[in-house]
Amino acid sequence: MSKIGRKILATLLVGAMALSLAGCGGGSSKTSGKATTTVKADGTVDTSQHVKVKFVVLGNKPTNGRLEDVLKQVNEKLTKKVNAELEIQYVEWADWQTQYNLLLASGDSTIDLITTATDWLDAWPNIKKGSFLPLSEDMLKTYAPQTWSSVSPEHWNQTKYKDQIYLIPEDNYAQYTNHGMFYRGDWAKEAGLDQINNFTDLGKYFQYIVDKKPGVIPWDISGTAAFGNQFAGGYMQSNTKNIAIDGIPIGLSSLFYGKSKDEPYTLTSPYMEGNTLEEFATMMKSWSDAKYWREDVLNYNGETRDLMYAGQSGADQHHSETYFGTTRPLMDQKQPGSELKMFPFSEPSKNLTKVVITHGALAIGANSKNPERALMVYDLLRNDKEIYMLYNYGIEGKDYTITKDNKLGRPEGWDQTKDALETNFWCGRNDNLGLIDSKAYAGRADMVKNYNTYAIEYPYGQFIFDNSKSATKISAMADVCAKYIPKIAFGKVSDPKAEVAAFKKEMMAAGYQDVFNDIQEQLKASKK
Amino acid sequence: MEIKINSTIKKDKMTKIVHAFSYTFITLFALACLIPFVLMISASFSTETVITSNGFAILPQGFTTAAYALIFKSPRILIGSYIVTIIMTTCGTLIGLFIVAMTGYALQRKDFPFRNVISFFVYFTTLFSAGLAPTYLWMTQYLNLKDSYLAVLLPLLMSPWLIILMKNFVKSIPYEITESGKMDGAGDFKIFVSLILPMLKPALATIGLFIALGYWNEWYNSMLYLSSSVEYKPLQNYLYGIVNQATALKNSVAGANVPAGQLPTTTLKMATAVLATGPIIFLYPFVQKYFIAGMTVGAVKG
Amino acid sequence: MELTRRNNSQVATIKKKTFLKKVKDSRTLILMCLPAIIFFVVFSYCPMPGAYIAFTDFNYKSGIFASKFIGFDNFKFLVESGSLWLLTRNTILYNFVFIVLGNALQIFVAILLNEVKNKMFKKVAQTIMFLPYFISAVLVGLLAFNILNTDFGFMNGVIKFFHGDPIKVYSMPNAWPVIMVIVTLWQQTGYGSIVYFASICGIDSSIMEAAEVDGANIIQRIRYIILPSLKPTAIILFLFAIGGIMKGNFGLFYNLVGSSNSMLFPTTDIIETYVYRTLMNNFNFANSTAVGLYQSIFGFVIVIVCNWIVKKFDEEYGLF
Numbered sequence A: 001m002s003k004i005g006r007k008i009l010a011t012l013l014v015g016a017m018a019l020s021l022a023g024c025g026g027g028s029s030k031t032s033g034k035a036t037t038t039v040k041a042d043g044t045v046d047t048s049q050h051v052k053v054k055f056v057v058l059g060n061k062p063t064n065g066r067l068e069d070v071l072k073q074v075n076e077k078l079t080k081k082v083n084a085e086l087e088i089q090y091v092e093w094a095d096w097q098t099q100y101n102l103l104l105a106s107g108d109s110t111i112d113l114i115t116t117a118t119d120w121l122d123a124w125p126n127i128k129k130g131s132f133l134p135l136s137e138d139m140l141k142t143y144a145p146q147t148w149s150s151v152s153p154e155h156w157n158q159t160k161y162k163d164q165i166y167l168i169p170e171d172n173y174a175q176y177t178n179h180g181m182f183y184r185g186d187w188a189k190e191a192g193l194d195q196i197n198n199f200t201d202l203g204k205y206f207q208y209i210v211d212k213k214p215g216v217i218p219w220d221i222s223g224t225a226a227f228g229n230q231f232a233g234g235y236m237q238s239n240t241k242n243i244a245i246d247g248i249p250i251g252l253s254s255l256f257y258g259k260s261k262d263e264p265y266t267l268t269s270p271y272m273e274g275n276t277l278e279e280f281a282t283m284m285k286s287w288s289d290a291k292y293w294r295e296d297v298l299n300y301n302g303e304t305r306d307l308m309y310a311g312q313s314g315a316d317q318h319h320s321e322t323y324f325g326t327t328r329p330l331m332d333q334k335q336p337g338s339e340l341k342m343f344p345f346s347e348p349s350k351n352l353t354k355v356v357i358t359h360g361a362l363a364i365g366a367n368s369k370n371p372e373r374a375l376m377v378y379d380l381l382r383n384d385k386e387i388y389m390l391y392n393y394g395i396e397g398k399d400y401t402i403t404k405d406n407k408l409g410r411p412e413g414w415d416q417t418k419d420a421l422e423t424n425f426w427c428g429r430n431d432n433l434g435l436i437d438s439k440a441y442a443g444r445a446d447m448v449k450n451y452n453t454y455a456i457e458y459p460y461g462q463f464i465f466d467n468s469k470s471a472t473k474i475s476a477m478a479d480v481c482a483k484y485i486p487k488i489a490f491g492k493v494s495d496p497k498a499e500v501a502a503f504k505k506e507m508m509a510a511g512y513q514d515v516f517n518d519i520q521e522q523l524k525a526s527k528k
Numbered sequence B: 001m002e003i004k005i006n007s008t009i010k011k012d013k014m015t016k017i018v019h020a021f022s023y024t025f026i027t028l029f030a031l032a033c034l035i036p037f038v039l040m041i042s043a044s045f046s047t048e049t050v051i052t053s054n055g056f057a058i059l060p061q062g063f064t065t066a067a068y069a070l071i072f073k074s075p076r077i078l079i080g081s082y083i084v085t086i087i088m089t090t091c092g093t094l095i096g097l098f099i100v101a102m103t104g105y106a107l108q109r110k111d112f113p114f115r116n117v118i119s120f121f122v123y124f125t126t127l128f129s130a131g132l133a134p135t136y137l138w139m140t141q142y143l144n145l146k147d148s149y150l151a152v153l154l155p156l157l158m159s160p161w162l163i164i165l166m167k168n169f170v171k172s173i174p175y176e177i178t179e180s181g182k183m184d185g186a187g188d189f190k191i192f193v194s195l196i197l198p199m200l201k202p203a204l205a206t207i208g209l210f211i212a213l214g215y216w217n218e219w220y221n222s223m224l225y226l227s228s229s230v231e232y233k234p235l236q237n238y239l240y241g242i243v244n245q246a247t248a249l250k251n252s253v254a255g256a257n258v259p260a261g262q263l264p265t266t267t268l269k270m271a272t273a274v275l276a277t278g279p280i281i282f283l284y285p286f287v288q289k290y291f292i293a294g295m296t297v298g299a300v301k302g
Numbered sequence C: 001m002e003l004t005r006r007n008n009s010q011v012a013t014i015k016k017k018t019f020l021k022k023v024k025d026s027r028t029l030i031l032m033c034l035p036a037i038i039f040f041v042v043f044s045y046c047p048m049p050g051a052y053i054a055f056t057d058f059n060y061k062s063g064i065f066a067s068k069f070i071g072f073d074n075f076k077f078l079v080e081s082g083s084l085w086l087l088t089r090n091t092i093l094y095n096f097v098f099i100v101l102g103n104a105l106q107i108f109v110a111i112l113l114n115e116v117k118n119k120m121f122k123k124v125a126q127t128i129m130f131l132p133y134f135i136s137a138v139l140v141g142l143l144a145f146n147i148l149n150t151d152f153g154f155m156n157g158v159i160k161f162f163h164g165d166p167i168k169v170y171s172m173p174n175a176w177p178v179i180m181v182i183v184t185l186w187q188q189t190g191y192g193s194i195v196y197f198a199s200i201c202g203i204d205s206s207i208m209e210a211a212e213v214d215g216a217n218i219i220q221r222i223r224y225i226i227l228p229s230l231k232p233t234a235i236i237l238f239l240f241a242i243g244g245i246m247k248g249n250f251g252l253f254y255n256l257v258g259s260s261n262s263m264l265f266p267t268t269d270i271i272e273t274y275v276y277r278t279l280m281n282n283f284n285f286a287n288s289t290a291v292g293l294y295q296s297i298f299g300f301v302i303v304i305v306c307n308w309i310v311k312k313f314d315e316e317y318g319l320f
Helices: A002-024 A066-082 A097-107 A123-128 A137-141 A144-150 A152-157 A183-192 A199-212 A225-239 A276-288 A304-309 A322-335 A371-383 A385-393 A444-456 A471-489 A496-510 A512-525 B002-044 B048-056 B066-073 B076-108 B115-126 B132-142 B150-156 B159-172 B173-182 B188-201 B201-216 B220-223 B233-243 B246-252 B265-300 C010-025 C025-044 C048-055 C073-080 C084-116 C118-134 C137-148 C154-161 C172-200 C205-213 C218-241 C250-257 C272-280 C285-313
Strands: A051-058 A084-091 A113-116 A178-182 A315-317 A342-346 A363-364 C054-061 C063-069
Touching: A051 A097, A051 A371, A066 A371, A066 A385, A066 C084, A084 A097, A084 C218, A097 A152, A097 A178, A123 A363, A137 A144, A137 A371, A144 A371, A152 B002, A152 B173, A178 A183, A178 A199, A178 A225, A178 A322, A183 A199, A183 A342, A199 A225, A199 A315, A199 C054, A276 A471, A276 A496, A304 A322, A304 B132, A304 C205, A315 A322, A315 A363, A322 A342, A363 A371, A363 B132, A371 A385, A444 B246, A444 C073, A444 C172, A444 C205, A471 A496, A471 A512, A471 C073, A471 C285, A496 A512, A496 B173, A496 C205, B002 B265, B002 C118, B002 C137, B002 C172, B048 B173, B048 B265, B066 B265, B066 C285, B076 B150, B076 B159, B076 B201, B076 B233, B076 B246, B076 C172, B076 C250, B115 B159, B115 C025, B132 B220, B132 C048, B150 B201, B150 B220, B150 C025, B159 B201, B188 C025, B188 C137, B201 C048, B233 B265, B233 C048, B233 C137, B246 B265, B246 C063, B265 C118, B265 C137, B265 C172, C010 C025, C025 C063, C048 C054, C048 C063, C048 C073, C048 C285, C054 C285, C073 C084, C073 C285, C084 C118, C084 C218, C084 C285, C118 C172, C118 C272, C137 C154, C137 C172, C137 C250, C172 C250, C205 C218, C218 C285, C250 C272
Parallel strands: A051 A084, A051 A113
Antiparallel strands: A113 A363, A178 A315, A178 A342, C054 C063
């Protein structure tokens, strides 16, 4: 007996030890150290302590050495002005959604500046989870005065949660980040299509490639959950008038939409209501069978864009800015005559919202040790002409040139795929200081004009969903989405109608209706 | 008598059949074990375009060392991964082995009153575990080991099974050795280091190799805890990235400056896999007998 | 010395002294065990209270213990959606087949290997059969992909050579149980057959010779001498393995199936892969922990039961 007794005792002792360790042990190091930046008696800021500011940025870390050269010069200036140095931490594209959220979840105290966004980087959920530091007006006025005065009060209102500012919006940068498909104009013309503006024509384009371009995969996509959800979302946008509501991520999916621009406060979901999902599933199955993408698409991991540049993929999927600034100019270079065009998902249904000012936003890490200095650095990055040019474009002469008509040019032999700087400052670009890219697609202005004829302001800028009642159900729904949407989006199902029915059934079982009601209530209440 | 003669003839035929079957089956099975590797190696020496159109084959198609040449033009990350893995394996094995041996010795000492409690304490962890999520939180938020090589090194230092295995090995050393040490006035630790350890060489080799193999093949903890801000990942995790992430593949030979669409992706993956696995394949025939020893001792007394 | 002291009033003090004395006397040994103890405390025991997450609506700002307690709601969803049942079924079935077929094949190979008389052949064959055990799961996944994929896999290459239709393995959920079993057997048979082989080598050769003289043919020798001698080992190994039946081979499943091919999940998802995906892809700490906790408890119960059965066979072999 005593033998067993001792064993039990030992286990209990250990358990108690563990509990006490877990309970009082450290926790994430919530900083309470003394501030490194304070205001002196005479009102100026004390920057006597040299500080390293870490900036979390999305993208692949560049390996061409340009970043290091440029950062050296940027840091020289930053040191001179605010006695600080900038260090960049990249969240690389592989698995970025997981890595980004995990990084924020870990409460890392070494990160100061964080690139975020309310529409694609889950800013609201992260604010609610306490990943970002609330920014008081005083803080902003003192440490980022230029930014503070350049953002209007209405815009500041759109970054508030429970009356506290959490984000600095990139609100002075005109951009169009509406998604769509890129396709080769030359091949489309051969196929008898001029401008592709809907999914049916896209299918014809793909079929043409299958028939007449051996060795090329119409759309050599990697069937990840991220791409699957984006593609499904695109179909929804093209075939309904529903407007996606940001800030309510269901795993990697966005299920909840406003009914239309005339009835923005009526909640709906094109995934669950009507036949849209079924039609999508059926179409995708036929596309998969017709071999518009690889058979093993769900296990495949090639880089579609690179393959398109090499002429091995007939299409790629991303947004307008990428088209204007990257893929179109590059395709003109790498596949001359290809005349890359874009089929924006918004065209067939004329369903488009303008970019929200928080599509790019800066947040400060909740556990940052140098929030004030970080703000000062950001203020300079965004508003100081010299530093802005350096940080965004590089060293004049080596990374960029200024053309005769004051546009952005590139030195002879500069190749974007090899020589790009990639500081990816997507939360503080400033049209006052930036240069228009001379190599950007010349037809940009026309396309933008077209968008402006039907784009509306995003109606839900100030709607922040309080998920405290629905979080568990949302997790359960995320599971269901992860199970069904990727394979439906790439047609990897044997019976599309049955799959969609099963999806809907499991969603209901996960508590969809309750969550729907919760959101609808809050949405109605947010009507102003 | 007749029956006996008949049965002798039958026996020979039957035996012959069984023997022939044995040879055939074993040969086929051995081939099955070998062919996947042959495919991989031959693909690494083939031309990319031929592989993607014709598929994998036993012999290289369009023999070329292009994939390897590409890697060696810009081997920085591969070499970095090797170095990280070698350092981690060496340090981890030495430290872990010492602790395992020390603990195994202490736990088999019949005059150690707490040996059962501690044995159970160690063994209990195989019965019940916290699970991935709590462990992940613990490692990243409380121990702050995210992006640290320690997150990979520390958890692999030892395991309950290895400690029990070592215990069994040490049991075979007669207690007289310890006794004589005690009579000479030596403390337990000294006895362990100067008397027991030298006698444990085969056991140390066996268990050391298990630990080392664990480190060399490790990719799971790396995947969990080392994000992209860690430049040099342990070898198998590096391979995982190469195989599964197109950008990792691009970066691995970034220095060679090949335009993205022209990377020989498949053959490059194979060549990297060969290089990442090579050492194990060459070494293991020599260390095979230690693993056998470990397996038999372990199986006999769980 | 203690035995001679029978003064009752000092019994209590003696007992206490004895404990402390025990600690004092064996302090070096205790110290020698300390690194291992600390290791397990830090890496195994400390995270355990985190299992509490399974019962909460986890919010990582509040941390583990301040998140809202919701009782069994997480489990309710897992049960109602059929996930828990599916995962349990998959994990147990796979392990069961691995164990039964695995051991059977290992015995089979061991017996055949014993009949191979050429020493050189035996040695080379063993070395080759050992090889799959030493490579990492990542490599196994890669090799499998090389063979199975539709566009340029070896298997489909052979099929196309014979003018057949390529088999789209990665889209056929029902093919995968077979594939997983084959790959597991491939990786583990060579190594696992060693124990049985050693056992067979240990059979007294005089018994075998006597049987031969008595007229037993080779099949009979195998059936009546070799197999029975392997029985105890097989049973013990079998029961040990069953004890671990709730624990799947994460590395193998994750690398072979991949993390995004949800087509294959119904037939290949085991508890570990679900736990991992739920945590890493959906950040669903609560659900992930709930399934993990379920696995631990269920597994614990099974081990206790199996240990009890093993002890019935042979007291010696019990784990505790």
